[in-house]
Amino acid sequence: MNVIFTTMHEQLTDLLVRFRESEGNLITLLQDTQEVFGYVPQEAVYWYANELDVPASRFFGIATFYAQFHLKPRGKNIVTACCGTACHVRGAERLVNAVKRELKLEEDQDTTEDRLITVEKLACLGTCSLAPVVIINGKMFGKATTDILTREIRSLKKEAKKDE
Amino acid sequence: MGPGGIASGGGEVLSAFETLLKQSNLSAEIKDRCSTHKVGCLGMCSMDVLVDLFIDGKKTTYQKVNAGMVQRIIDEHIIQGAPIAEWITDEEYDNFYSKQIKVVLSDCGVVDPESLASYVANGGYKATDKVLKTMSPVEVTDVMTKSGLRGRGGAGFPTGLKWETCRKVPSSQKYIICNADEGDPGAFMDRAVLEGNPHAVIEGMLIGAYAIGADKGYVYVRAEYPLAVERLSQAIKEATAKGFLGKNIMNTGFNFSIKLKLGAGAFVCGEETALIASIEGQRGMPRPKPPFPVFSGLWGKPTVINNVETLANIAYIITKGAEWYASYGTEKSKGTKVFALTGKVKNTGLIEVPMGITLREIIYDIGGGIEGGKALKAVQTGGPSGGCIPASMLDINVDYESLAKVGSIVGSGGMIVLDEDNCMVNIAKYFLAFTQLESCGKCVPCRIGTKRLLEILERITKGLGREGDIELLERLSKDIKSASLCGLGQTAPNPVLSTLNYFRDEYEAHIRDKKCPAKVCKDLLTYSILEAVCTGCGACKRACPSAAISGDKKKPHKLNADLCVRCGACFDVCKFKSVTKE
Numbered sequence: 001m002n003v004i005f006t007t008m009h010e011q012l013t014d015l016l017v018r019f020r021e022s023e024g025n026l027i028t029l030l031q032d033t034q035e036v037f038g039y040v041p042q043e044a045v046y047w048y049a050n051e052l053d054v055p056a057s058r059f060f061g062i063a064t065f066y067a068q069f070h071l072k073p074r075g076k077n078i079v080t081a082c083c084g085t086a087c088h089v090r091g092a093e094r095l096v097n098a099v100k101r102e103l104k105l106e107e108d109q110d111t112t113e114d115r116l117i118t119v120e121k122l123a124c125l126g127t128c129s130l131a132p133v134v135i136i137n138g139k140m141f142g143k144a145t146t147d148i149l150t151r152e153i154r155s156l157k158k159e160a161k162k163d164e
Numbered sequence: 165m166g167p168g169g170i171a172s173g174g175g176e177v178l179s180a181f182e183t184l185l186k187q188s189n190l191s192a193e194i195k196d197r198c199s200t201h202k203v204g205c206l207g208m209c210s211m212d213v214l215v216d217l218f219i220d221g222k223k224t225t226y227q228k229v230n231a232g233m234v235q236r237i238i239d240e241h242i243i244q245g246a247p248i249a250e251w252i253t254d255e256e257y258d259n260f261y262s263k264q265i266k267v268v269l270s271d272c273g274v275v276d277p278e279s280l281a282s283y284v285a286n287g288g289y290k291a292t293d294k295v296l297k298t299m300s301p302v303e304v305t306d307v308m309t310k311s312g313l314r315g316r317g318g319a320g321f322p323t324g325l326k327w328e329t330c331r332k333v334p335s336s337q338k339y340i341i342c343n344a345d346e347g348d349p350g351a352f353m354d355r356a357v358l359e360g361n362p363h364a365v366i367e368g369m370l371i372g373a374y375a376i377g378a379d380k381g382y383v384y385v386r387a388e389y390p391l392a393v394e395r396l397s398q399a400i401k402e403a404t405a406k407g408f409l410g411k412n413i414m415n416t417g418f419n420f421s422i423k424l425k426l427g428a429g430a431f432v433c434g435e436e437t438a439l440i441a442s443i444e445g446q447r448g449m450p451r452p453k454p455p456f457p458v459f460s461g462l463w464g465k466p467t468v469i470n471n472v473e474t475l476a477n478i479a480y481i482i483t484k485g486a487e488w489y490a491s492y493g494t495e496k497s498k499g500t501k502v503f504a505l506t507g508k509v510k511n512t513g514l515i516e517v518p519m520g521i522t523l524r525e526i527i528y529d530i531g532g533g534i535e536g537g538k539a540l541k542a543v544q545t546g547g548p549s550g551g552c553i554p555a556s557m558l559d560i561n562v563d564y565e566s567l568a569k570v571g572s573i574v575g576s577g578g579m580i581v582l583d584e585d586n587c588m589v590n591i592a593k594y595f596l597a598f599t600q601l602e603s604c605g606k607c608v609p610c611r612i613g614t615k616r617l618l619e620i621l622e623r624i625t626k627g628l629g630r631e632g633d634i635e636l637l638e639r640l641s642k643d644i645k646s647a648s649l650c651g652l653g654q655t656a657p658n659p660v661l662s663t664l665n666y667f668r669d670e671y672e673a674h675i676r677d678k679k680c681p682a683k684v685c686k687d688l689l690t691y692s693i694l695e696a697v698c699t700g701c702g703a704c705k706r707a708c709p710s711a712a713i714s715g716d717k718k719k720p721h722k723l724n725a726d727l728c729v730r731c732g733a734c735f736d737v738c739k740f741k742s743v744t745k746e
Contacts, residue, residue: 030428066430066448085580086349098736122388123349123598126389
């Protein structure tokens, strides 16, 4: 058993204890898991399935049903474009395309190969008066333009180079 | 306020006020509409950050405040007593509020959402006191029935009737659920209420629970609304600590507790039976009704599910009376409704108006008309389940019946204004892409039907539309509507049907002439460079991903249409408007 596995095992045990104490359900367990790891690791699902005697398919069924869950690790930086109706009529699609162009991402790709940046779309953030809205690492950009976004993305790339 | 104010710099403005006021040794009550700590959203988000200044009871409101302006406001207004005229809100601001009637939002922006004491000081929990000590459950449901309140989540089912039905079902265990899974894209009414006045929602649930005989409640809230989740959980904690929730509330022997459940991002969970499945920890898939949740809901027990806005109305109706509430609105649609007014309108924000107001009043008097002097094309109401109302029908009354008559719905309250630059086929495609993605897949008409509808719309917007496509869309829509299991599928074709009904010529232009009249559908556009305007700066050449633009520096550039991938990058970067599309 290597070191990484030991810590993961501890984290999972901890999550399971919390789950049993709070009388939660599988959705809350997966939500908590994602909060710890940033995504839902397959190993975690199989481990839970074994511990709780619940088929793994139930977990995967839930994880693939709800938009919130990610089964793959995401990039270091997250760019979330709101694609709600108000943002859509104010050109959200154009923004997403510009960002993807800047990152050289294919249409069906959402994370850069170096896992630096993930581009995601979201149904509606509920800040329609600021449309179009883009969130970069939790910071909200209202009335976003391609210029603002390209600048932000370039500075993210620059920072990453500095860290290397 | 909430997110709008925070994103526009509300936090910085508040802290600037705090530090500068401390420096000048003044004590003033800071009441910043846009702070994360003081009050909730006041509605007019396009003028954020808004700051209310109270001096000797006189209110002055400044608009579009930033941290740099704070010093001058303090020096000139607070210290010298001379308001700064050019920063004060103008006529537009007054117009925005003059036609509104605030019930649900009356305390949003007045009470501090993070303080129970502030809510109580504003008359909070008085309705609970009255209900628990002087009224029987039957009397409560009678008041609701008389008030004419109908569900604000979209379907408009009479609240009094729902409660009365559930009350009559014999069961030792009942539940009340607050549906705060506001999923419609372009709607943020519930979020504003949860963030601005969470105790009003709790009080509504408490009274509802008493009326139907429930002792447990759930709030199912979107995880995408972190601030709402935070404020709500704090409000529940505080209300429990002070004895407004829990055992033996107000010494009346009535018990009621509330649990918070976070949604995980599924639009279909706004549907009652899907929401129940999700709370139970399963995939959020609807089941056939009947049995309705009031007979068999959460864990098979009688359950009432009410929307946030509906619940936030309850305490006001109890306090001020059913007759007062029913005095607003039309014969069948009583009271007021909150709308999220967005899109191409000048004053975007949250508005509360009496039912029956005309669409023209909303858009021109409250909304201030269309941005940039463009022409209004249509208004989309009711989100993905609703429809588009064309500009020619602006004098229609906004209530449940009138909107249904023209093929749209009131829905949860999203109201998106579209101008001449919006393509109606594209709007229909947008909503279909949404419902198709969110379809849970349980029933075939919805799962496959929406997919096929979307494919046809995609074909049309790509210039591959065929004769007969319009008729096919209509037939398929009818079938999906009549055969789908739940509300999602039954209403999903509405955006297609209503745009087809009022904007058939746009569909025909796409199919027959291969043109997009609004210049939105990119496959039907041709880009070119106006040589007379082009300065040869080279910005477009650098931006072009397919090397379709050529030219020497400082000389007009050329665009090779054969290489062009129509991404629009050149159009976006050109500062001289020399790139055209048609």
